Amino acid sequence: MITLSHYLILSLILFSIGIAGVLLRRNIIIVLMSLELMFNSINISLAAFSHFLQSMTGRIFVVFTITVAAAEVAVGLAILVAVYRQRKTVYIEELDEMKH
Amino acid sequence: MDVNIKLFLPEIFITLFAFVIIGIDLVMPKGSERKHLARLGIIGSLAAINVLIINSGVTGTTLFGLFIQDGVSIFFKVLFLLTGIVILYMAMLYEEKVKNFKGEFYALILFAVLAMMFMASSNDFISLYVSLEFLAVTLYILACYTKEESASVEAGLKYLITGALASGFLLYGITYLYGATGSTEFTSISRILTGKEMSGFLAIGLILVVTGLTFKIASIPFHVWAPDVYQGAPTPVTALLAAGSKAAGFVILMRVMFTALGSIKPQWVLFISVISASTLLLGNLAAMPQKNIKRMLAYAGIGSAGYLLMGIAAGSVLGSGSVMFYLLAYLFAISGTFLAIVIFYNSEGSDSIDAYAGLSRRSPLLAATLFIGLLSLAGVPPLGGFIAKLYLIAAVVKEGLMWLAVVGVLMAIAAMYYFLLVIKRVYLLPPKVNLPIKIGTVDTALLYSINIATLILGIYPGPFTDWVMEIAKVLFRGN
Numbered sequence: 001m002i003t004l005s006h007y008l009i010l011s012l013i014l015f016s017i018g019i020a021g022v023l024l025r026r027n028i029i030i031v032l033m034s035l036e037l038m039f040n041s042i043n044i045s046l047a048a049f050s051h052f053l054q055s056m057t058g059r060i061f062v063v064f065t066i067t068v069a070a071a072e073v074a075v076g077l078a079i080l081v082a083v084y085r086q087r088k089t090v091y092i093e094e095l096d097e098m099k100h
Numbered sequence: 101m102d103v104n105i106k107l108f109l110p111e112i113f114i115t116l117f118a119f120v121i122i123g124i125d126l127v128m129p130k131g132s133e134r135k136h137l138a139r140l141g142i143i144g145s146l147a148a149i150n151v152l153i154i155n156s157g158v159t160g161t162t163l164f165g166l167f168i169q170d171g172v173s174i175f176f177k178v179l180f181l182l183t184g185i186v187i188l189y190m191a192m193l194y195e196e197k198v199k200n201f202k203g204e205f206y207a208l209i210l211f212a213v214l215a216m217m218f219m220a221s222s223n224d225f226i227s228l229y230v231s232l233e234f235l236a237v238t239l240y241i242l243a244c245y246t247k248e249e250s251a252s253v254e255a256g257l258k259y260l261i262t263g264a265l266a267s268g269f270l271l272y273g274i275t276y277l278y279g280a281t282g283s284t285e286f287t288s289i290s291r292i293l294t295g296k297e298m299s300g301f302l303a304i305g306l307i308l309v310v311t312g313l314t315f316k317i318a319s320i321p322f323h324v325w326a327p328d329v330y331q332g333a334p335t336p337v338t339a340l341l342a343a344g345s346k347a348a349g350f351v352i353l354m355r356v357m358f359t360a361l362g363s364i365k366p367q368w369v370l371f372i373s374v375i376s377a378s379t380l381l382l383g384n385l386a387a388m389p390q391k392n393i394k395r396m397l398a399y400a401g402i403g404s405a406g407y408l409l410m411g412i413a414a415g416s417v418l419g420s421g422s423v424m425f426y427l428l429a430y431l432f433a434i435s436g437t438f439l440a441i442v443i444f445y446n447s448e449g450s451d452s453i454d455a456y457a458g459l460s461r462r463s464p465l466l467a468a469t470l471f472i473g474l475l476s477l478a479g480v481p482p483l484g485g486f487i488a489k490l491y492l493i494a495a496v497v498k499e500g501l502m503w504l505a506v507v508g509v510l511m512a513i514a515a516m517y518y519f520l521l522v523i524k525r526v527y528l529l530p531p532k533v534n535l536p537i538k539i540g541t542v543d544t545a546l547l548y549s550i551n552i553a554t555l556i557l558g559i560y561p562g563p564f565t566d567w568v569m570e571i572a573k574v575l576f577r578g579n
Contacts, residue, residue, distance in 0.1 A: 038268040039268060042271045045272070058278060073264075079253060
């Protein structure tokens with residue numbers, strides 16, 4: 001029997017992997033992928049809550065989340081292309097122009 | 101369902117004007133001047149303010165409870181539209197500085213204002229999240245708009261990564277609040293939570309939602325983007341981030357904390373107070389050694405977020421009224437300061453604080469604007485910022501948070517130090533070159549009116565404070 005907690009634990013594990021990816025990886029493309037993983041883990045828990053609470057709102061919310069996350073990452077990739085054209089790099093630690 | 105179109109008529113206006121600007125921009129010859137598009141945007145914003153004031157009696161919810169129009173949302177919409185007008189004007193001055201300037205820059209500013217207006221009207225976690233992301237995506241594009249400058253694209257990318265991480269936290273928190281209450285609408289969440297014990301889901305949701313929202317207001321723990329983005333973004337966009345985006349963050353924070361979670365207030369007061377105190381300390385202390393004026397204002401903005409969070413921690417009508425008054429005073433102080441920075445940059449090509457040496461001898465008006473704007477931000481009587489800080493400190497003292505009030509007062513003194521460093525350069529040091537800085541007629545009129553507004557808010561605040569306190573009562577109607 002799969003209960004609500006199974007879904008929530010799965011979602012928490014995926015969310016943690018996502019955060020670890022954003023904070024630890026150097027390659028910005030992988031950072032963007034990790035962000036996408038975070039949003040999808042949230043979708044799992046939203047859908048699970050929606051199912052176990054017998055409420056439609058969560059499922060509607062998932063549709064919005066998917067759309068918005070796609071828009072966000074699309075803009076992210078576009079900005080990354082602009083960065084790459086200037087610096088010829090996609091590594092996050094090389095973007096430190098304004099520290100000084 | 102009947103839709104009362106009068107409730108969101110100003111939003112329709114702004115949407116139309118933004119699309120018209122994009123449309124005209126398409127048919128304009130490449131490389132021609134596009135300042136008329138900004139003027140069109142300003143006319144649109146003025147028309148929207150007019151519509152808002154005419155229909156200010158029309159309040160209520162619509163679109164299945166996703167959208168609410170009440171005193172608070174009308175106050176903030178007027179605030180955002182005024183910000184938009186000043187920013188459009190600044191962008192007009194900035195136009196020559198950008199290679200291949202396109203009219204969509206003005207349209208994007210209008211879209212950002214539109215997103216903030218929707219945030220002020222959100223009454224449900226769904227509309228809150230969607231409008232918040234609408235604003236975020238618009239600002240990501242605006243922050244890296246000058247894509248020939250490597251600082252600008254770097255700022256845009258950093259803003260995007262931290263922003264997406266923060267909205268992940270926010271959304272995860274919303275999920276748990278939804279799981280705990282079974283609803284995403286603020287008033288029904290408040291109804292369900294009344295008289296309930298704190299549960300695990302609720303605690304996780306609360307902490308994650310507040311953490312996610314700290315990104316928009318630039319406070320701890322999601323403040324790291326602010327210095328780099330403020331410094332790297334085009335100056336009009338920096339002003340939009342400082343005045344508009346912060347106010348938009350606070351209006352949704354007030355709606356979430358007071359309207360939705362107001363009934364469990366004792367559980368979150370300490371959490372907000374700790375964030376507020378640490379933000380105050382970090383922002384004001386880190387501003388001191390800065391060499392770039394935009395970077396310094398970023399840290400000062402983090403400090404301001406700390407002050408504004410004091411009003412949230414107070415969680416009373418007095419607290420939220422003073423948040424609104426602070427944002428009003430902050431808007432005038434910030435827009436005057438940034439207008440002076442844009443004019444100075446256009447003439448000198450530098451944002452470093454050292455370049456401001458001897459400004460009073462080269463342009464007394466710019467020097468006076470910086471004097472009034474920065475001292476209002478620091479909170480010196482008799483300027484608007486002083487009254488605002490006084491009210492916020494009074495609000496936390498009234499709720500018994502004495503230690504937070506002490507931190508606030510101490511950090512006001514710290515703020516005085518770094519703002520006076522700039523003013524010392526402006527007034528006391530000799531200039532490197534003695535050429536006067538040219539200021540246009542409209543610029544002069546705008547600078548004068550912004551400075552007078554800051555002075556009026558400080559000398560005669562009575563009607564304004566009464567007004568915001570009256571508006572703030574709306575937020576607590578649910579409890």
